[in-house]
Amino acid sequence: MTFLVYAFKRLLLALPMLWLVLTVSFFLVRAAPGSPLDRDSELPAALKKSLAQQYGLDRPLLEQYVSFVKHAAVGDFGNSYIYRNRSVSAIIQEAFPISARLGILAMLFALSVGLTLGVISAFRQNTWIDHFIMASVVLGKSVPPMVLAPLFVAVFSVSLGLLPVAGWESGTWQYVIGPVLCLGLYDIAAIARLLRGSVLDVMRQKYIVTARAKGLGEFRIIVIHILREALMPLVTYLAPALSSILVGTVIVEQVFNIPGLGRYLISGAINRDYTLVLGIATLASALVIGMNLLADMILGLLDPRIRLQA
């Protein structure tokens, strides 16, 4: 019962938060100079006027805001201003699964490598293995995707010809490897370092000493006693990390020419495609808020002290 009350309270808090984020996004997007009617080949004045009317851009901003909120509440963002025959929801429905698939794969990759490295590091604390792992993950983290991705393409695709350079081809596996590696590498460092710290923390707990004293096997101690406890901080880290990786990553999608949300966000922002940008922004903020909510609930389930404090 206490858990349900806790969950309900968190949910109540999440909705106004989403509304606030959307309101700020709406006015920020509209405050940017320029309009979706600015094109590289200039439009005749009469046409501009009639398009503005069609898009409702001629109405007062507040009126537009009210209509935006009303429609957004039911998931209707209207048609894209640039891809005029397509609705924003249809575009998101097409692009989101692609970004999400990449994001999930990248996160799985980062988790599997990051967890392993973190645990090894912790158990070999202050040996050369620990130093080597920590140095390489930090190095990995300090090479941003905008450097890593083109480098990856230059080496593995252009020079060695092992993988296709770019493209998606409905997610055929050859096309997925590069982006997943480039996306995942970034999170490995964070996960490995986080886990190393928390494993070290747990290892010093008295119940581990007890477990050892009882003569339990090392494997059992690591998996059942240490890892279960040490994974807790990871939940808080994963929620926002996953939500940001799910909605697409601009650079990696651009370099590998992946039809995900990140590329739409960029072209939407450049062309002032208000409906498209706001649609993606809504999805992104809903995801971030939703994931955090989920993390709170999981933590609440795992650790009763948290829900009591709240």
Add this chain to the structure above:
Amino acid sequence: MKTPGIHCLIGPILLLCFASQSMALAKLKTFRMANTREIESLDPALADGNDANIIVRGLFEGLVSLDPKTLQPIPEIARSWTISKDGLIYTFQLDARAKWSDGEPVQADDFVFAWQRNLRPETGAFYSHHLKTVVGAKAEGNHTLVVTLGAPTPYFIELLSFPVFYPLPHLAIKKFGLRWTEPQNLVSNGPFRLREWKLKEKMTLERNELYRDPGQVKLDRVEIHPIEDPKTAWNMYQAGQVDWIRSVPPALRPRLKNHPEFHSSPVMNTVYLRLNTQGHALRDRRVRRALSMALDRKTLTERVMREGQLPAFGFIAKGIPGYPWRPLIEENIPRARNLLAEAGFPNGRNFPNMTLLYPSNPQSEKMALAISTMLKRALNINVSPSGRERGVFYDKLGHLRYDVARSDWTTEFNDPKSYLDKFTADNASNNLTGYADAEYQRRLEMASRIQEPSQRFSAFARAEQQLVVDDAVIIPLYFNVSSSLWKSHVRGLVDNPRLFYSLKSLSLGQDFRSL
């Protein structure tokens, strides 16, 4: 230590995959091209820019097209036509073989329907202003179209190659509304039909079996990859994933000059500076003329831009047959200094600090820095470069909140009118200089009424002289060049100054191997 092992495995597996894929595709002649962006729509009325036009011309066809080599109109659905003596009534005989991809015949009605629809403001057709040359269109039977113009328009036949003049399948549009261009709904009449369109991923066209002249189509399939990043396009080209790219990264162009697959040629695109004629000092035409005269366009093209651009001493690019093309602007620094002194700024004294506004990109930045330096050296005035994000740039331009701004213009049809009409007073949305001169307007109107071609052209030439020399509303800088790469097995692709490409005329040679 693990890495070499994984390598040994991955390599052969990938090779196997590609090999099996290529066997399946080997029979199909598939041409794979890169576009520079995803196109907005497949609706011929909403198609805008080269990326869209290439595809739309593959899927649809109109009365006429242009020959990619000569840029002269060639008949498509119109088998022949007659023009009345006064140049106002055009009668087209249509090809009875023309069919829509759903099997319905393409009839004269379909043109009338399309033009009426595209003229309605709610359609929002980008080039509907061209339709306004027509005052009446009627179908006489199924295969005769009679078109009446408001005034003689020597370039009317060429205008008909614009997708906004294409026929439309009225049944499909009535049935599906805005969604008629979706792959499952699209009905078209061109050499190809839409097979698949995955937004921002790939569009696939396939040979249209119902095309009226199937013998002309040599490709089985066309794949269009929208790639915004030129470096990605170049990588894909190198790896053989695409056969043709039209945006070569600027930094690579000088290096690729001698590459056998690199093609570069002048295009009818003029890069120029707009001057805000309402601005404080720029209100005085002597100041504007001084700025234009003080530049060194040869240095700009040969030492700064370095891609083969040609210096522009006029606004209208070379390539309009019969137009008396000659250099109009005289570069003369001493005279420029005198003009500036006459206007009250001897040796640049008291001249207000100005900015040269440009949309942020490396090419424009190079240009702006060079111009700024040239003006400082020649006239001792400060015109500082100011690069702005695209939206901000257009916002400032549209509200005349600039002094000098980088612009460029690609001619829409091969006639001086396409260039010069931009700067009339009633064309405020395109003019964007605050220039409104009655004499200029009168000159253009007069020139438009002249029927005899050479007299007509000289009248336009006089107006061009007023625009770029006497009033110096704009400062032409250079004529751009195209740059693209295509594989040696691609046949029928020709560079032309209008970047008019036709998928129908392409084929793949013997040396073609599918990836």
